[in-house]
C-alpha cells in the first residue's frame with residue numbers, strides 16, 4: 001500500500017522520499033513534466049540507460065485506453081452523437097496527458113527498481 005502511495009505522490013522507487021519530478025507540467029501550456037536526474041535523498045539515477053522510458057509509452061497507452069473507455073461509458077448516458085463523443089475524448093485526453101506521462105513513468109520505474117528499505121522492515 002505504501003508503494004501505491006509513493007507512486008501517486010511521485011516519490012523515488014528506491015528510498016520513497018525523494019521527488020522524481022521537478023515540475024508537473026501543464027497540458028494547456030504545452031509543458032511536459034520535467035524529471036530530476038537523481039534522487040535528492042539516495043542519489044538513485046532515474047534514467048538507467050538511454051531509452052529507458054520508451055517502455056513507459058506502452059504503459060501510457062494502456063492508461064489512456066482505459067480512461068477513454070471510462071469516458072465513453074459516461075458520455076453514452078448523455079449523448080450518442082459521435083462528434084460530441086470524440087470531442088469529449090479529445091479534451092479529456094489532452095487534460096490527462098501530463099498526468100498519464102508522470103504516472104506511466106512512475107509505474108515503469110517501480111516495475112524495475114526495487115526498494116531497499118522494505119528488506120529491512
Ligand SMILES: [Zn+2]
Nearest residue numbers: 012015039042
Ligand atoms: Zn531515493
